[in-house]
Amino acid sequence: MERQLIPLALVLPLAACVTSAPERPLPRAALRAVPSPRATPKVEPARDGTVRTLPQAIELCLARNPNLYEAEARVHAAEAALAQARAALYPMVGAQLSVLWADAPSTYLFKTIDAGRLAPNTDFNDPGSLRNTEASLGASWNLWRGGMDSAGIRAAELGIDAGAAAQDAVRNALVAAVSSAWLELRATRELATSDDARVRTLEEQLSDARKRLENGSALRIDVLSLEVRLAQAQERRTRTELGRKLAL
Template sequence: MHMNQPKRNRLPRYRILTAAVLLFYASAGASPLTLPMAVEETLKNNPDLLSAEETVSLARSQVEKAKAAYWPKVGLYAEALRADAPSAFLFKTIDQRLFDPGTDFNDPGILTNIEGGLEMQMPLYNGGRNQLAVAFSRSGLSATEARRTSLQRHLISEVINVWYDILSSRKFIDIAEESVRTVTAQLEAMTIRYKGGSALKSDLLSLKVRLAEAEERLLASNNRLKLSRAALFTLLGQGPDTPDSLAVGDPFNDWSPPPYTEGLAHALERRCEIKGAQAMVDQAGTGVRTAKSGHHPVVQLAGRLYADDDGFDHTADRANWSVALRMDLPLFSGFSVEADTRTARARERSAETLRKKTLLQVRLDVKNAYLRYDEAIKRHQVAENAVAMGEESLSLVKQQFEGGSATITRYLEAELDRNSARIREAAAFYDMKKALTAIALATATSDNGPGSLFALHPAPSTEQEK
């Protein structure tokens, strides 16, 4: 009895220790989500990108399939034959090496033959179609990889923009909460004055209306934050209801974009859309050469090692072999080669037109990114001045209101103007950050890899979201 008692006491302690360890690791794993982490999760889990990865794998398999045409085809075969056809009787009994010269071929009887062997076919020349098929598939792979990279960059842009929407929503919430506190305090003071007979009921009602407006703005800002968070986690492939904490992060703290001409040159050199469009042009040109190769001869080597018997008594001394070199030269194909060539040339012209359009679109993307950045900078400067003037105006009006020389309506107008200026300043600030993202992606500044966008700039802080 005494020997078993310590075991019963240790078991609950063991469970408590295990639970404590698990709780420690669970809490340690719940670290705030930073912006680089969000981008990394998006590139790993986003369904659209996963589908694009499978498309790239398919394109790679097409390249391998095209290369397989250079290799010989080798296979085993077996055949069981029973017939009374004179030609089959003659050739098969000869291959069996059991031919009877006195056979009556008008009535040879029933033939039974079991044949098995090894066959080999190897293309020696087919008008260059094998080389063209490899080039065609490689161009297709390059175009597919370019589309995948373009999707990666688009997703990175969406994640960063949604991240800044979250940060701006938090700023709007702070402004709205401060407005609610300010108006609430004034409403409490006005209520006391109204009960004491020193304030009008219209002033009290004006404060209540203003408080309702402030609460409505707070509600809209909170809802905007929830919508942005839902959009972020949907991009991460985790679903809009995923609970998590977000860290404060900004990858563009001290980064400034290159001059416009330099950024444009960089974009024209590195943008994946241009590389993809050029790959499509190359693929279309290969298609033209492939269509023309329909007039070229085809040379093929074939070999066979086999044995025949009327049963299963196959022996090595009765084995047969053959090696053949065959050439086919098409003389007339009903103008199908010419039709295929015209079709391929039309596709080549279409691909070249698309390449030119892509160049124009890249130029427009870069131009728009720089123009929006310049606009955001100027808007932010104007908004900063408006905030400063709004703060000063509210301070003066507040003094006048407390001294009795300004009405409550004038005070509420000044408070509303100040808050509206602060909201415009916050919106312009984060629009400026979004414009920086657009420039970095439009100019292919981060073209060394999707994650290198953050390697170019200071690492974001990890202050947890309120």
């Protein structure tokens, strides 16, 4: 009965340190720092949980928004793709070690004849077992592939530019959204203050008109007009307060 061959191979590819072309620096947009998801933002909200200024709100949003983390990861992936594309231009060195043990006649005869070690009185039907160790070393260098490698590098570089542009777009959209919400909140707060002052003024005028009506120095129509204006001002204040709560 023939036993199965037991090959053992160790392949050790090594990238040489020689480059065939100077590397193109990464685009500046790709080098812009984006807060890491694990980084603590420089500006924290107040102890009561409120944000005092617009720069605070913007920085907190940029430091904690997952869409910006995703855009940053896409830029890093594009940088890795560029490094992979450039690796095709580097020379490669490979080492291989093979250890073989077999008792098959065909394998025994092939290996011993190839090595020039076949004994004169060898029994071709039962030559015995064989232990053989082989080592090899090779090198390869891609010189030309019809422009495929350079095209791949250019595509990877454009991928970095596209990822950086998308990252900037996400950042700008976040800044615009936070600024819009902040300004809307400020506007509703100022409008609420104005509405409160108007309601207080109308309440004082209505109280004064009622006193004058009792004394006969004012008309009933004046009191009714002030009551209508006060009701309208109170309704407007309620809508403003609702808008402020929605803005929060």
